Amino acid sequence: MKKYFNLIFVVAIVLFAITGCGGNPEEDGKTVVTFWHAMGGQLETTLTNMIDQFNKENPDILVKPQCMGNYQTLSQKLMAASQVGNNPTIAQAYEAWTQNFIDAGIVEPIQSYIDKEKMDLTDFYSVMIDNNIFNDKIYSFPFNKSMPVLYVNMDMLKTAGIKKIPETHDELMKAYEILSTNKAVQTMYANPVKGTAFSARDAWNFFCLLQQNGGKLTNKNETEAYLNSEPSKKSLKFMLDTIKNDYGYLTQGYEHQTEFLAKKVGIIMSSSVSKSYMENDKVTFNWASAPLTHNKTKSAILSGTNVLIFNNNPKTCNEKQKEAGWKFIKWFTDRDQTAHWSIETNYMPVRKSSLKTEIMIANIAKDPLIKAALDQLPIATFEPKSSKWFQCRQVIGEILEECLTEKNPEINKYLEKIDTTVNSILKGE
Amino acid sequence: MKNKKLKKLLSALCYIMPGAMIILTFHFIPIFYSLYYSFFKGGLGKKTFVGITNYSELITDADFWLSLKNTVFYVIGTVPTTIVLSLIIALLLNSKIKGLSIYRTIYYLPVITSINAVSLVWKWLYNTHNGLLNSMLEFIGLNPISWLFDKNWAMIAIIIMSIWKGLGYNVIIFLAGLQGIPKQLYESAEIDGAGLWHQFRNITIPMISPVTFFVFVMSTISSFQVFAQVYMMTQGGPGKATTVIVYHLYDKAFQKFELGGSSAIAFVLFLIIFAMTMFQRKIAEKKVHYSN
CATH class of the missing domain: 3.40.190.10 (Periplasmic binding protein-like II)
Known part of the structure; x- marks a missing residue:
């Protein structure tokens, strides 16, 4: 008899664990x-x-x-x-x-x-x-x-003698260059300083650059991508120049925020929400935010x-x-x-x-x-919405990362790879 | 009489039921459900039966082959090194030295630390610009390596970290094996004039061969299933340089929503591991010496 009782006891416990306790007076x-x-x-x-x-x-x-x-x-x-x-x-x-x-x-x-x-x-x-x-x-x-914005370490800019926050791609590259080479900036902190840090995996950076260069990601129906274009090439070249000249380096995920907070880089592109995360971690320098830089078109991707x-x-x-x-x-x-x-x-x-x-x-x-x-709300845009595009942006991130981590990459080869892969995904099935 | 037997059976069931329920619900049902799923396409709500299409598509899936290649590279990089290193450390720990338990703790500590925490720490060690490893390389006059951002180094970085992480567990197992060897064997060998190397070669190696075999099989299985360190440290990158099978499977299921295809990969991985283990038992176990 006692053993049956054991059995019932175990069953009761298991059932209780599975079903949990139901009923909640709040919901009446x-x-x-x-x-x-x-x-x-x-x-x-x-x-x-x-x-x-x-x-x-x-x-x-x-x-x-x-x-x-x-x-x-x-x-x-x-x-x-x-x-x-x-x-x-x-x-x-x-x-x-x-x-x-x-x-x-x-x-x-x-x-x-x-x-x-x-x-x-x-x-x-x-x-x-x-x-x-x-x-x-x-x-x-x-x-x-x-909304993506630029976050800028104003102390660094001041030390480097950069008078205004960059507004165009050229000014941005110039600022990266000065920050990573200027002697005063390099001796300012214990660690060497670079212009920027970003994630190659996150194709978002690339897409924003591409639209600012006057390009388009896809047609309206999201059936064809335009990623082997002149604006696309300019964007990839911009990212590549940053890395190859050692004006900036690659990070993963949200690490660029940590690098920025640690005063290792002067300028990052990040989401408006990053502000609260960074404030939580304490910002120990004067900082500012600014709209993203542009070349032909002003654009920011939500x-x-x-x-x-x-x-x-x-x-x-x-x-x-x-x-x-x-x-x-x-x-x-x-x-x-x-x-x-x-x-x-x-x-x-x-x-x-x-x-x-x-x-x-x-x-x-x-x-x-x-x-x-x-x-930036009036100039805001969004990425293509299909689930196919979701796959595409992942593939693009991987190819970008491959390109940016290679020693002497051929830009055209990578652009073609991005374009053919993405278009085959968009047309597929 | 019969009643007594039944009672015995029932009470036995009582004891194994909690464990069995857990294994059944969280292991067996998902395993068979994923096998069932591998014959379907389409994820949410509706799915269509496609027979073995998911499997036949794997043959032409370049990403799958790449992930398989990466996994094999990882296994070959991890398993032999782990066995050799942990045997050496176990031999050292088996001698009478001071502070033995401290060493044992140090070697075992990584095993019980969460893989996620360990991965984060190693990510810092591997950091291209401020990492400890590169600072050391620079100190001895070598060029820094961008460990996790160089497709030639990323997998090696993961292998090094994984060996470090898994070492302690295998050391303990080897240690147990070493301590099980009867002392008389060494004593009589010494009387016969055998040196340390001969004692190691002709007594230690054969006597611990069951343990070596166990470590070999278990670490092969777990190496084929490597995932967490890749997920935490490289996300399969740069490019696809560290995309191992399980990461590829995860990516397919939870990023691309291809549940059927991903289940097919899971099942193929199971078959690979099963075949590997069978092969090991057939071939390698012949060399194993069981003393009783």
Whole structure:
């Protein structure tokens, strides 16, 4: 008898472990919206506070955020959940993921809510909306979009005698050169100084340069890439010159920020959100931010994710829940909220009117470092959105890295390799 | 009588169930599910049965062959060096020297440290501009090497780090083997006039051959599955210089969303490792001397 008891005991424990304890008094009678996101650290605190406020303002709705830690995990979780129809109500997603989810037929188009409410979208920056249009329909909505800017160590520039922050590619290269060769700068700190550091893997740098050189990544339908062009060549040459002349060096991931903070490089190109990360680590010198440099065209490519509503999980995506999810998204992107979100996180506000809010004006006056990013909103663009392009940018990153780490690379050979590989991926299947 | 047997069986089941449940849920089901998946294409929601297409596509997939080549390079670079080095260290640690337990701890420390933490530390050591290794090279008058950003060096850098990381585990196993050799063998060899080398060659080597075989098989298997250090240190780069099979598989599944293709690679990797182990048992085990 005792042994049966053991058995029951073990079974009970296992079952308990598997199912967890169900039921939550908080949810009684409310429409629960589950929200999977990847905002960690300070970003999560801000997001959670805003969600709490929304929940307070809407007593019939309960938005339950769930942080997945980072985008990688979020992507894996979403993919696994989509397999078994276990999706949350809403989630952050990159364009390429959204495209995949749309192809699988599990996304509720936001267009249907906009049409139903005859919502006016003119206050939104058009780039923010266009970024969310798939197959001529708005499927997702802008959530956390960041803007690349230059971060500059002003102490170094001053010591080097560089009067103004570079505005063109030529001025930028010149500044890199002076920073890495000027005697006063080299003896300024314990370590030798270089102009810049960047990741070759992250094709974002290359794409921005290419557009600033007057080039285009693909045609409108994203079926053909123009990567073996004159602007493309100029961009790769710019990166190559930086490395070969030893005006800068390659790093991985976000390490260029660490190098900048350690006063090993004078100028980096990084996202507007990097500002908060760097401030967290303490900046021990005078610094400034500036719009990206240009050659022919002024251009800056947005990155970051959007938010979408799923429609395939009966437990989380019934009509009421989807509608509540949309209500939250609409609230989040409203003038005051998007301004608040932008001030707290350095992500871009999605509405033009938010720039005229009192809190925004006060913040720009208090913290001029954020201005450069906001100033670029009118010239902002986005990368192609298809899941094929997602593959392409990875391949491009790998080829760029191969090129930049080779001793004497032939630019034309690499451009051709990039162009043929990318076009075969875009045309494939 | 029968009732008693049943009771015995039930209580045995009780004891193995928690462990068995975990292995079943987290090992066996995923293994067979991934085998099942390898016959399908398309990831999210809908998938279509394509037979062995995922497998036949591997034959023409240049990236797969490159990753296989890189993995073999890694295995050849890691396994023999690990065996030789850990045997030498085990021999040293087996002698009577002062502070033995301190040395043992030092060699074992990397094994119990998280691979992610270790990778980050090594990334700093390998740093082209400020890394300790390059400072040392410069100090003795050599040119610095851009370890992780040179396609000829990146894999070697990962191999060096992996050997360091795995050494302690194999040292402990060799040490156990060495201590299991009866002392009389050495004593009688000494009386017969055998020198240290002959004792090592004719007593130590054959007596620890089961241990050597074990280390050989286990480190081959784990080397074929190398992933974490690549993920942390190079992300398969520069270019594709350190893209090993498991990294390629991960990349296919979680960056390119090709779940079927990636499952096929996983299964092929399983077959490779299985064949390797079988081969080792058939060929190498003949040289193994089991004393009882």
